[in-house]
Amino acid sequence: MNKYTFLYILCILCTVRLTTPFNAERSSQDILITSKLRTKRQSCQDGTYQHEGMACCLCAAGQHLESHCSVSPEDGTCVYCEENRTYNSDPNSLDSCEPCTSCDSKANLEVEDRCTIFKDSVCRCQQGHYCNKGKEHCRACYPCTICSEEGIKVACSATNNTICHAFKEQRRNLAVVFVLTTVLLVVLIVIIYLWRSNKYCFGPNGGLTELPNRSSEEMQPLRGVNLWPHLPDIAKTLGWRDMKQVAECSGMTHTAIESHQLNFPNDSQEQCSSLLRAWVEKEGMTTASVTLVQTLLRMKKKVKAEDIMAIISNKEDGVTGQNSGSGQV
Numbered sequence: 113m114n115k116y117t118f119l120y121i122l123c124i125l126c127t128v129r130l131t132t133p134f135n136a137e138r139s140s141q142d143i144l145i146t147s148k149l150r151t152k153r154q155s156c157q158d159g160t161y162q163h164e165g166m167a168c169c170l171c172a173a174g175q176h177l178e179s180h181c182s183v184s185p186e187d188g189t190c191v192y193c194e195e196n197r198t199y200n201s202d203p204n205s206l207d208s209c210e211p212c213t214s215c216d217s218k219a220n221l222e223v224e225d226r227c228t229i230f231k232d233s234v235c236r237c238q239q240g241h242y243c244n245k246g247k248e249h250c251r252a253c254y255p256c257t258i259c260s261e262e263g264i265k266v267a268c269s270a271t272n273n274t275i276c277h278a279f280k281e282q283r284r285n286l287a288v289v290f291v292l293t294t295v296l297l298v299v300l301i302v303i304i305y306l307w308r309s310n311k312y313c314f315g316p317n318g319g320l321t322e323l324p325n326r327s328s329e330e331m332q333p334l335r336g337v338n339l340w341p342h343l344p345d346i347a348k349t350l351g352w353r354d355m356k357q358v359a360e361c362s363g364m365t366h367t368a369i370e371s372h373q374l375n376f377p378n379d380s381q382e383q384c385s386s387l388l389r390a391w392v393e394k395e396g397m398t399t400a401s402v403t404l405v406q407t408l409l410r411m412k413k414k415v416k417a418e419d420i421m422a423i424i425s426n427k428e429d430g431v432t433g434q435n436s437g438s439g440q441v
Contacts, residue, residue: 156185158203170203174229177205193229201231220253237270244272337401337424339392345423346404347385349416355384358407359391 156169168181171190181188193199198209212227215235225234237243237253256268259276266275339346347355352373359369369387376382392400401424408417 160185161205163205168205170205171200173200173202173204175204176200176209177207195229196227199227199229199232216252219251220255221250240268242268242270242273246271335402338397339400339404339424340397342424343385343388343392346420347381347388349419349423350384350388352380352384352387354408354411354413354416355387355391357411358404359387361407361411362391362395362403364391364394 156167158170158172160167161170162168163180166181167185168188169185171177171188175190175192178189178191193209196212198211200206200209209229210232213233213235215221215223215233217238220238220241221235222238223233224236225231227233234247235250236247237250240256241253242256243250243253253270254273257274257276259265259274262277264274265277266272268274350358356369360366368390372387372390373383375386395403405417405421408414408420
């Protein structure tokens, strides 16, 4: 063996000696890394939830829980949602998947982004329709307004209706103003007609006048008086027009009042007397005198009210005097 051969063999032995521990160390590191990777894959990557005191792995998005873990966190069972029918967008421990939203064509909706096991459907309005509630809350879309002569100011989109130029809106406002003005004029005409025809007893402020403050002493002679003997004189003092207004203010119907006029077509005095008798019977024979005077005062007929009070007082005094004279005889 020459020296070159010996040196070659020696170099080989040294190389083997030096490399053997290094390779063993690398193999150990590889085993450790592999073990760590396996442990990581087996751990709960999406988090855990508690079940009967044990931390169980959550199911991944697109799945739902079929059975809970019992021995280790990883031994629970998860199953996938149904494609195009159900979904779960987040890790969960739910017993079922969420149903996909249906984009109802009858509500003018169509699919913008279809449902997968990981996310819900996204709907949008069909062409020519809009919804201003946002995609998440929109359950129906409405037809866009069509502008005519006034033209389009803002075009219709999926989230807003068409805005037309102001011509149509101004015309609509004018129409509303015209209708309201017409209604107010009609109401005013009716009120004036009723007031002028004495349908109601109106005072200077447009309402029923308040009863003037009459003292009890002034009204006392009228209380309990039987008006029947005084009717001819009262009818002559009142006249048909005021008697008619008294009856209307007391609630007698227009038909009932007009019947007395029809019964005596050419005799206003008899018309008044007939209506007065009917009114006295309605109000009550002994209370009609006070009611009549009060009604005339409300009608601002103070002079006639005082004349009627005088008629009643004078006749009552005459009757009282006659009774006293008869007693003396």
